[in-house]
Amino acid sequence: RKEVEQDPGPFNVPEGATVAFNCTYSNSASQSFFWYRQDCRKEPKLLMSVYSSGNEDGRFTAQLNRASQYISLLIRDSKLSDSATYLCVVNRGYSTLTFGKGTMLLVSP
Amino acid sequence: DGGITQSPKYLFRKEGQNVTLSCEQNLNHDAMYWYRQDPGQGLRLIYYSQIVNDFQKGDIAEGYSVSREKKESFPLTVTSAQKNPTAFYLCASSRTVNTGELFFGEGSRLTVL
Numbered sequence: 001r002k003e004v005e006q007d008p009g010p011f012n013v014p015e016g017a018t019v020a021f022n023c024t025y026s027n028s029a030s031q032s033f034f035w036y037r038q039d040c041r042k043e044p045k046l047l048m049s050v051y052s053s054g055n056e057d058g059r060f061t062a063q064l065n066r067a068s069q070y071i072s073l074l075i076r077d078s079k080l081s082d083s084a085t086y087l088c089v090v091n092r093g094y095s096t097l098t099f100g101k102g103t104m105l106l107v108s109p
Numbered sequence: 110d111g112g113i114t115q116s117p118k119y120l121f122r123k124e125g126q127n128v129t130l131s132c133e134q135n136l137n138h139d140a141m142y143w144y145r146q147d148p149g150q151g152l153r154l155i156y157y158s159q160i161v162n163d164f165q166k167g168d169i170a171e172g173y174s175v176s177r178e179k180k181e182s183f184p185l186t187v188t189s190a191q192k193n194p195t196a197f198y199l200c201a202s203s204r205t206v207n208t209g210e211l212f213f214g215e216g217s218r219l220t221v222l
Contacts, residue, residue, distance in 0.1 A: 008149070043199055044152070099152040
Protein backbone atom coordinates (compact mmCIF):
# COMPACT_ATOMS: atom_id res chain seq x y z
CA ARG A 1 0.00 0.00 0.00
CA LYS A 2 1.36 3.41 -0.93
CA GLU A 3 2.06 5.79 1.91
CA VAL A 4 -0.46 8.40 0.74
CA GLU A 5 -3.05 7.57 -1.90
CA GLN A 6 -5.41 9.83 -3.77
CA ASP A 7 -7.78 9.38 -6.68
CA PRO A 8 -6.03 11.33 -9.47
CA GLY A 9 -9.33 12.42 -11.07
CA PRO A 10 -10.01 14.63 -12.85
CA PHE A 11 -13.19 15.56 -11.07
CA ASN A 12 -15.28 17.61 -13.50
CA VAL A 13 -17.97 19.66 -11.76
CA PRO A 14 -20.11 22.67 -12.70
CA GLU A 15 -19.85 25.96 -10.85
CA GLY A 16 -21.79 25.90 -7.63
CA ALA A 17 -21.44 22.16 -7.11
CA THR A 18 -20.17 20.46 -3.97
CA VAL A 19 -17.26 18.10 -4.43
CA ALA A 20 -15.35 15.89 -2.02
CA PHE A 21 -11.93 14.26 -2.20
CA ASN A 22 -10.60 11.49 -0.04
CA CYS A 23 -7.07 10.51 0.75
CA THR A 24 -5.84 7.39 2.55
CA TYR A 25 -2.57 6.99 4.42
CA SER A 26 -0.83 3.81 5.43
CA ASN A 27 1.19 4.78 8.49
CA SER A 28 -1.01 4.73 11.57
CA ALA A 29 1.65 6.70 13.46
CA SER A 30 1.11 9.72 11.22
CA GLN A 31 0.55 12.75 13.35
CA SER A 32 -0.57 15.66 11.27
CA PHE A 33 -2.31 16.17 7.98
CA PHE A 34 -2.70 18.92 5.43
CA TRP A 35 -4.22 19.83 2.12
CA TYR A 36 -2.17 21.78 -0.37
CA ARG A 37 -3.35 23.29 -3.62
CA GLN A 38 -1.25 23.32 -6.77
CA ASP A 39 -2.25 25.27 -9.86
CA CYS A 40 -1.07 24.03 -13.25
CA ARG A 41 2.71 24.40 -13.60
CA LYS A 42 2.94 26.35 -10.34
CA GLU A 43 4.24 25.67 -6.86
CA PRO A 44 2.06 24.04 -4.16
CA LYS A 45 0.54 26.25 -1.49
CA LEU A 46 -0.91 25.28 1.86
CA LEU A 47 -4.70 25.27 1.72
CA MET A 48 -5.49 24.09 5.23
CA SER A 49 -4.43 21.87 8.06
CA VAL A 50 -6.66 18.96 9.06
CA TYR A 51 -7.52 18.70 12.73
CA SER A 52 -8.91 15.67 14.54
CA SER A 53 -12.19 17.41 15.24
CA GLY A 54 -12.56 18.55 11.65
CA ASN A 55 -12.20 22.14 10.56
CA GLU A 56 -13.75 24.58 8.18
CA ASP A 57 -12.37 27.56 6.30
CA GLY A 58 -15.05 29.32 4.31
CA ARG A 59 -16.25 26.94 1.61
CA PHE A 60 -13.66 24.31 2.51
CA THR A 61 -14.10 21.60 5.14
CA ALA A 62 -11.44 19.09 6.10
CA GLN A 63 -12.03 15.98 8.14
CA LEU A 64 -9.82 13.27 9.60
CA ASN A 65 -10.79 9.68 10.33
CA ARG A 66 -7.92 8.08 12.24
CA ALA A 67 -9.63 4.73 12.64
CA SER A 68 -9.96 4.29 8.89
CA GLN A 69 -6.82 6.28 8.12
CA TYR A 70 -8.27 8.74 5.69
CA ILE A 71 -8.73 12.46 5.38
CA SER A 72 -11.21 14.32 3.26
CA LEU A 73 -11.67 17.72 1.72
CA LEU A 74 -15.12 19.08 0.88
CA ILE A 75 -15.53 22.13 -1.33
CA ARG A 76 -18.94 23.79 -1.38
CA ASP A 77 -20.23 26.19 -4.02
CA SER A 78 -17.33 25.49 -6.38
CA LYS A 79 -15.83 28.44 -8.24
CA LEU A 80 -13.94 28.44 -11.52
CA SER A 81 -10.90 29.54 -9.53
CA ASP A 82 -11.03 26.32 -7.50
CA SER A 83 -9.74 24.42 -10.55
CA ALA A 84 -6.41 23.01 -9.44
CA THR A 85 -4.76 19.87 -8.14
CA TYR A 86 -5.29 19.17 -4.46
CA LEU A 87 -2.44 17.43 -2.67
CA CYS A 88 -2.94 15.37 0.46
CA VAL A 89 0.05 15.67 2.78
CA VAL A 90 0.97 13.63 5.84
CA ASN A 91 3.53 14.30 8.54
CA ARG A 92 4.84 11.16 10.19
CA GLY A 93 5.97 13.22 13.13
CA TYR A 94 9.68 12.58 13.14
CA SER A 95 10.67 13.75 9.73
CA THR A 96 9.50 15.48 6.67
CA LEU A 97 6.18 15.55 4.87
CA THR A 98 4.91 12.90 2.48
CA PHE A 99 2.89 14.19 -0.47
CA GLY A 100 0.19 12.34 -2.35
CA LYS A 101 0.10 12.56 -6.13
CA GLY A 102 -2.88 14.87 -6.03
CA THR A 103 -6.48 14.99 -7.22
CA MET A 104 -7.28 17.25 -10.15
CA LEU A 105 -10.43 19.37 -9.99
CA LEU A 106 -11.89 21.07 -13.04
CA VAL A 107 -14.76 23.48 -12.43
CA SER A 108 -16.70 24.46 -15.55
CA PRO A 109 -19.11 27.37 -16.15
CA ASP B 110 8.33 40.91 0.41
CA GLY B 111 9.45 37.73 2.12
CA GLY B 112 9.64 34.59 0.13
CA ILE B 113 11.68 32.01 -1.70
CA THR B 114 13.45 32.72 -4.94
CA GLN B 115 14.53 29.99 -7.29
CA SER B 116 16.63 30.46 -10.35
CA PRO B 117 16.75 29.86 -13.17
CA LYS B 118 13.08 29.26 -13.95
CA TYR B 119 13.91 27.26 -17.09
CA LEU B 120 17.16 25.51 -17.85
CA PHE B 121 18.34 23.38 -20.74
CA ARG B 122 21.46 21.29 -20.51
CA LYS B 123 23.21 18.60 -22.46
CA GLU B 124 23.47 15.11 -21.06
CA GLY B 125 26.54 14.64 -18.90
CA GLN B 126 26.71 18.20 -17.63
CA ASN B 127 26.32 19.16 -13.99
CA VAL B 128 23.72 21.81 -13.25
CA THR B 129 23.26 23.94 -10.13
CA LEU B 130 19.86 25.31 -9.17
CA SER B 131 19.73 28.27 -6.83
CA CYS B 132 17.34 28.68 -3.89
CA GLU B 133 17.34 31.71 -1.58
CA GLN B 134 14.87 32.53 1.20
CA ASN B 135 14.44 35.65 3.32
CA LEU B 136 11.86 34.21 5.69
CA ASN B 137 14.46 33.44 8.38
CA HIS B 138 13.45 29.79 8.24
CA ASP B 139 15.73 27.13 9.67
CA ALA B 140 14.62 24.27 7.42
CA MET B 141 14.96 24.05 3.66
CA TYR B 142 14.07 21.34 1.18
CA TRP B 143 14.44 20.24 -2.40
CA TYR B 144 11.67 18.27 -4.10
CA ARG B 145 11.35 16.85 -7.54
CA GLN B 146 8.02 16.57 -9.38
CA ASP B 147 7.46 14.53 -12.52
CA PRO B 148 4.23 14.59 -14.57
CA GLY B 149 1.47 12.73 -12.76
CA GLN B 150 3.72 12.13 -9.77
CA GLY B 151 3.73 13.44 -6.26
CA LEU B 152 6.53 15.52 -4.86
CA ARG B 153 9.55 13.43 -3.94
CA LEU B 154 12.08 14.67 -1.43
CA ILE B 155 15.66 14.92 -2.64
CA TYR B 156 17.47 16.56 0.29
CA TYR B 157 16.58 18.64 3.28
CA SER B 158 18.43 20.74 5.80
CA GLN B 159 17.39 21.51 9.35
CA ILE B 160 20.12 24.01 10.05
CA VAL B 161 23.18 25.64 8.53
CA ASN B 162 26.01 23.25 7.66
CA ASP B 163 23.77 20.23 8.05
CA PHE B 164 21.66 18.32 5.54
CA GLN B 165 20.10 14.89 5.12
CA LYS B 166 19.24 12.72 2.16
CA GLY B 167 15.65 12.38 1.22
CA ASP B 168 14.00 9.56 -0.70
CA ILE B 169 15.77 10.12 -4.02
CA ALA B 170 19.15 11.69 -3.24
CA GLU B 171 21.22 9.65 -5.70
CA GLY B 172 22.75 11.83 -8.38
CA TYR B 173 22.19 15.06 -6.46
CA SER B 174 24.25 17.14 -4.05
CA VAL B 175 23.51 20.15 -1.84
CA SER B 176 25.21 22.58 0.50
CA ARG B 177 23.95 24.80 3.30
CA GLU B 178 26.67 27.31 4.04
CA LYS B 179 24.24 30.12 4.81
CA LYS B 180 20.82 30.08 6.40
CA GLU B 181 19.32 31.82 3.40
CA SER B 182 20.72 29.61 0.68
CA PHE B 183 20.32 25.94 -0.26
CA PRO B 184 21.62 25.26 -3.80
CA LEU B 185 21.04 21.92 -5.51
CA THR B 186 23.47 20.39 -7.98
CA VAL B 187 22.11 17.86 -10.43
CA THR B 188 25.11 15.76 -11.37
CA SER B 189 25.75 13.69 -14.46
CA ALA B 190 25.12 10.62 -12.29
CA GLN B 191 21.42 11.42 -12.12
CA LYS B 192 19.87 9.12 -14.72
CA ASN B 193 16.64 11.01 -15.42
CA PRO B 194 17.29 14.65 -14.53
CA THR B 195 14.54 16.23 -16.63
CA ALA B 196 11.93 17.36 -14.09
CA PHE B 197 10.33 20.24 -12.21
CA TYR B 198 12.44 21.08 -9.14
CA LEU B 199 10.86 22.81 -6.17
CA CYS B 200 12.66 24.40 -3.26
CA ALA B 201 10.81 25.00 0.00
CA SER B 202 11.43 26.29 3.48
CA SER B 203 9.73 26.07 6.86
CA ARG B 204 10.36 27.38 10.36
CA THR B 205 11.44 23.94 11.49
CA VAL B 206 11.47 20.45 9.95
CA ASN B 207 8.58 19.08 11.95
CA THR B 208 5.91 21.39 10.59
CA GLY B 209 3.27 21.08 7.92
CA GLU B 210 3.57 24.54 6.51
CA LEU B 211 6.08 24.67 3.71
CA PHE B 212 6.64 27.75 1.59
CA PHE B 213 7.64 26.90 -1.95
CA GLY B 214 9.56 28.78 -4.58
CA GLU B 215 8.16 29.00 -8.11
CA GLY B 216 10.25 26.07 -9.24
CA SER B 217 12.92 25.40 -11.83
CA ARG B 218 12.18 23.35 -14.95
CA LEU B 219 15.24 21.43 -16.05
CA THR B 220 15.35 19.79 -19.45
CA VAL B 221 18.29 17.63 -20.37
CA LEU B 222 18.71 17.18 -24.09
